[in-house]
Amino acid sequence: MxxxxxxxxxxxxxxxxxxxxxxxxxxxxxxxxxxxxxxxxxxxxxxxxxxxxxxxxxxxxxxxxxxxxxxxxxxxxxxxxxxxxxxxxxxxxxxxxxxxxxxxxxxxxxxxxxxxxxxxxxxxxxxxxxxxxxxxxIPVIKALRESMTGNTIARVYGIMNGTCNYILTKMEKEGLSFEACLKEAQRLGYAEADPAFDIEGNDTAHKLSILTSLAFGTAIAADDIYLEGITNISIEDIQAASDLGYRIKLLGVAQRTDSGGIEQRVHPTMVPFDSVIAQVDGVTNAVAIESDILGELLMVGPGAGxxxxxxxxxxxxxxxxxxxxxxxxxxxxxxxxxxLIPYTRAQIQSHEGGYFIRLKVIDRAGVFASVASRMAENGISLESIMQHSKHTQETGKPQTIILVTHATAEHSVRDAVAAIKGEGYLVGEPQVIRIERPKDY
Amino acid sequence: MxxxxxxxxxxxxxxxxxxxxxxxxxxxxxxxxxxxxxxxxxxxxxxxxxxxxxxxxxxxxxxxxxxxxxxxxxxxxxxxxxxxxxxxxxxxxxxxxxxxxxxxxxxxxxxxxxxxxxxxxxxxxxxxxxxxxxxxxIPVIKALRESMTGNTIARVYGIMNGTCNYILTKMEKEGLSFEACLKEAQRLGYAEADPAFDIEGNDTAHKLSILTSLAFGTAIAADDIYLEGITNISIEDIQAASDLGYRIKLLGVAQRTDSGGIEQRVHPTMVPFDSVIAQVDGVTNAVAIESDILGELLMVGPGAGxxxxxxxxxxxxxxxxxxxxxxxxxxxxxxxxxxLIPYTRAQIQSHEGGYFIRLKVIDRAGVFASVASRMAENGISLESIMQHSKHTQETGKPQTIILVTHATAEHSVRDAVAAIKGEGYLVGEPQVIRIERPKDY
Structure with a gap:
């Protein structure tokens, strides 16, 4: 020996x-x-x-x-x-x-x-x-660095932070608030006393930056990632998502865009309930890699411990x-x-899966029509627009409007939301969640 | 260079x-x-x-x-x-x-x-x-041979034949018969003109035997595998499974048993609808590995092409x-x-997940009680027993009885079914499908 x-x-x-x-x-x-x-x-x-x-x-x-x-x-x-x-x-x-x-x-x-x-x-x-x-x-480094040699990668994405996935899962399954679930995660040792690094998405961003380099052969650019954590996901979002057939997951996503740059983003994402990744619960992680020769590979396993x-x-x-x-x-x-080639940041361009938008509005005639008009003016095609939430249907109280768009450009959504904010009928901040459609296995 | x-x-x-x-x-x-x-x-x-x-x-x-x-x-x-x-x-x-x-x-x-x-x-x-x-x-060989070095494997299982998974998926989604789906698979090039090797489970058995050796450090024993294909899965089974919250998949399973031997088996298996593996549709493959250090790892991807x-x-x-x-x-x-250590075959012992049993019986008083008694005599605890199928409830026509057992020994089920066959009220062969409960991710 x-x-x-x-x-x-x-x-x-x-x-x-x-x-x-x-x-x-x-x-x-x-x-x-x-x-x-x-x-x-x-x-x-x-x-x-x-x-x-x-x-x-x-x-x-x-x-x-x-x-x-x-x-x-x-x-x-x-x-x-x-x-x-x-x-x-x-x-x-x-x-x-x-x-x-x-x-x-x-x-x-x-x-x-x-x-x-x-x-x-x-x-x-x-x-x-x-x-x-x-x-x-999860042996994702080995998969990208060794198994997929020769493949051109189109997109890599995944659930890479157990703390966030635990909180989102618990919110959905037990109908509890973000704060309550975070406390439980801390009690169980799934979240740090200072949880910011996890719940703001920084931890996912670090991991994503490494996968981006491996997947696309670029230098690492961990500071150049669009970042949105899960702190403002409310139980109302989770329930509306569920009613529409989606679950909300914090995904890290890196993909090559038409411009030749790389789009790196970490944000809460709605995924269809019957996609495999939607079934990944609790502290479990999942990483998917879409490539041109192998096809799509998904790996699910313990992300920490x-x-x-x-x-x-x-x-x-x-x-x-x-x-x-x-x-x-x-x-x-x-x-x-x-x-290694230099990293070129691509702005978020569009979402094939569209956007979920939740607005709380004052109860006033014409609001529905105004919202729809602002969307139309920005060239956004709507899959659905509806009044939502059983608890707020009394006259005079704020109403919730849920919109789901077809695939559309990120800037159009931002412009439309800004226009709606200017109308003066919003109560609080609008919620915008991107929808992702993983490959159907 | x-x-x-x-x-x-x-x-x-x-x-x-x-x-x-x-x-x-x-x-x-x-x-x-x-x-x-x-x-x-x-x-x-x-x-x-x-x-x-x-x-x-x-x-x-x-x-x-x-x-x-x-x-x-x-x-x-x-x-x-x-x-x-x-x-x-x-x-x-x-x-x-x-x-x-x-x-x-x-x-x-x-x-x-x-x-x-x-x-x-x-x-x-x-x-x-x-x-x-x-x-x-799917890089499962690399995962077992390299990534999981030092792990003791408890169980490895998966959907390893795209033809079978395509047929089972199509039967469920479109309510078509096994024969119709097989023909479609052949038309699309997913099944050979002579499909026996795939649909009888031999192809899955070959692959399983390789994983068994890697997982347990044993010599390969491809001929020593319990084998049951999907040819006798009827649309009625698929629908009954669906009503109970399950999907039917052809799984290859290898696991270490208490006796120290290895249980290798390929058979149609009912998996809970909300398990990740249940969502793996069409020609896609999936392999799960349960180990003591890493935990459970599941990989999903293209199995052929x-x-x-x-x-x-x-x-x-x-x-x-x-x-x-x-x-x-x-x-x-x-x-x-x-x-490498010699392979010792272990007989199938018991299923934690229990068994699904479908019986077609003549419409006669006392049959229900007789079925329940034969199960009880063999020490089998039932989760449910019910009359099923909307189409056969007319008096005088054969009735369908569906049983779901709690965890029980394989030989008890075989003995009970043999006893029921001896009663003379069965129409056709009884259907027995094992239920597997994958780890909840």
Whole structure:
């Protein structure tokens, strides 16, 4: 049997501890499958004294990630600290510059510095593997980077944040408010004490930016994404969507547009109830890839959690173990850095699926006609317009009007909504939700 | 740039022609992604004169697969002829024995000789890649063999035959008979003139046997699978299932049982309407893998077709191209052949989801009570028992009774049904369909 693959791990939180436990408990099976043993030779973590339920020899501890990355005699550096900046950033750079392979679950780091890191990896003949960074246990990086080699990708989209999907699912199934469901998510550990990063869509945007680069061969542009979170989705929207045969999901979507640019967007989206992705509930993630040769591929699985993430990290390590040292060269973002093309942002143009618009209006004659006229003036063809909500049909109280448009341009919808706002009969802000029609499987 | 990867292709049907076209049209992109050009240096096919819409130089033609496998100067032998026996079998053996990597889409060959071929590959340092052999474009082999390394698999199951899924979907959506839908499938090219291999479940069984080996580390046992096709599924079953909130799918299922054996079975299965897999319609395939670390992973995509299959073959070729020659060693069935454990067949034991039983009985007092008693005598707890079908409620005509059981042992159901048959009031054969409850995503 070949020499052991020596790994160093920086970060021993849920994922790191889970990884060490699996590497220990399944030592023999892994050695058989990988053709060589995998050995943890170096670790570091903020709190060395903490009881993690795992045995780690004293002599493998390093003072910090930087020292470990610079000094440990290892074949693979596993970065599980998280965060776009230091210590993760410098430690990964240091390891790669030594020609040491890096496995990371750090989406923020890759979104911010992925291409730079890929360049260093390339230059020093190291691999940069990051399956765990997007959609946890779902092997979407492998699918895009390896399985779909040669395919031209048209669109990649998915449910990539378990917190948001949990909240939206719970709102629908139990008729509870956004706030109540967020609290429950926090209680269950599905949401952070400060949930902004998840519910505002930033987490999804980070993951999407990585998929965009892999799918379209472009440089990463994580800051250049249209972003709309789920905080203003009300139970009324969920119920109206349900009445119309849709569910609301927070989707990250990247697609090539006719202009040659890439449209990257994260926003609540209505998907038809009988589409596969509409059935993905709770903290589960799903990613769909539409390509010209393979066709449409959808993957559904756990998007987070110590074990699922550790499984993805382990898969990345195993890929390296199965290669003879230094023998494989899979470019980090699917092609050499020099061959990546610049990212050109495309504005959101139109939605084949149309738009859902919910307006609260004062109860006054002619409002219905006015709304319809403003839509028509902007060239928007309506699939339906109706008065909605059982609770507000008393005369004199505000009424809810729901519109569903046919495919139309984004700017037309914005112009029409602005015109309606100018009419003075709206109560509160109008709600606009894009409708997406996933491929019918 | 490294030397070109030289490939030889045996078989230029839909998949082979599609592959050559893609390799030609995307030559430059592939060279960039793979770090080296991919060059077709040898081909063979039954009919050399046939117009395939692709240009192939005269001097790369070989007389037959055996000659090509034995003599071509190549790095990869791509076998796209199909069939468990010769010429595919001998040609693949010849290539592997020369240390040449093999990529194949041939499920029948692997089901029959996979382990022997894996042994030859191992001995000569060659790779045996076969992503296209199971579920077409869905990267399930990669997921099991690479991504899920270190996971213990509990169950793998899926819709792996597009013909059957097309027929079942059409029966439900359009209320047509099995025969009518089969004819339509044949007209559209989804079913062969002799459809037995698909509709009797053999094709699914071949694919399942490969997944079983990968999932459980056992030798392949394709002939040792419980097999039931879809030919006796009637429109009445589909409608009764629909009334109860289920859809009927032909599933291949492999799972570890408490006895330590592996249960492999292919049969029509009722799945709850709101499960993700129930929404997989038409010729689309889906494979789910339940494991202890990653959790449940479901993949949905095209299971057949020239392009989707060619995409999977191309992914396998690209994996080899991205390694330096001879540098990667991924065992064909996830672990070295010597480490594979013998396959022990487990009998079907019980179904957590219970059973659906449809009986046509003569209209006679006491039949209902008799049926219920025979079930009770065999320890079967019923979820429901009801008289069904709007068309047969006239007195004197045969009546339909539908039973749904709670989780129960397979042999109890068989005994109860045998007892009911002995009572003399049945008209025709009883229908028994297993119910499966996929993980709730």
């Amino acid at each position: 070949a020499d052991a693959l020596r790994i160093g791990i920086a970060g021993l939180g849920t994922v790191g501890a889970s990884l060490v436990r699996i590497l220990t408990e399944r030592r023999e099976t892994l050695a058989t499958t990988c053709g060589r043993p995998i050995k943890v030779v170096a670790v570091t973590a903020r709190d060395r004294a903490k009881d993690r339920g795992i045995a780690l020899a004293d002599d493998i501890w390093f003072a910090d990630a930087g020292t470990l990355a610079a000094q440990a005699e290892m074949d693979v550096f596993v970065e599980l600290m998280g965060g776009a900046g230091d210590p993760a950033y410098s430690a990964v750079k240091t390891a790669l510059a030594r020609g040491i392979h890096v496995v990371t679950a750090n989406k923020a780091l890759l979104a911010a510095h992925g291409i730079e890191l890929a360049g260093i990896a390339e230059e020093h003949g190291a691999l940069l593997n990051y399956e765990a960074a997007v959609a946890g246990g 110590g074990n699922a993430t550790a499984s993805a990290v382990l898969g990345d390590i195993a890929d390296i173990a199965k290669s003879r040292p230094g023998a494989q060269h899979v470019p980090a973002f699917g092609r050499p850095v020099a061959a | 490294a030397d070109a990867l030289r490939i030889g292709i045996a078989g230029l049907g839909t998949v082979g022609a599609s592959l050559v076209r893609i390799l030609t049209e995307r030559r430059e992109t592939l060279a960039t992604t793979c770090g080296r050009p991919i060059k077709v240096v040898a081909v063979t096919a039954r009919d050399r004169a046939k117009d395939r819409g692709i240009a192939l130089a005269d001097d790369i033609w070989f007389a037959d697969a055996g000659t090509l496998a034995a003599q071509a100067e190549m790095d990869v032998f791509v076998e796209l002829m199909g069939g468990a026996g010769d010429p595919a079998y001998s040609a693949v053996k010849t290539a592997l024995a020369r240390g040449i990597h093999v990529v194949t889409a041939n499920k029948a060959l692997l089901a029959a000789h996979g382990i022997e071929l894996a042994g030859i590959a191992e001995e000569h340092g060659a790779l045996l890649n076969y992503e296209a052999a199971v579920a077409g474009g 020239g392009n989707a299959t060619a995409s999977a073959v191309l992914g396998d070729i690209a994996d080899i191209a991205k390694s330096r020659p001879g540098a990667q060693h991924v065992p064909a069935f996830g672990r070295p052949v010597a480490a």
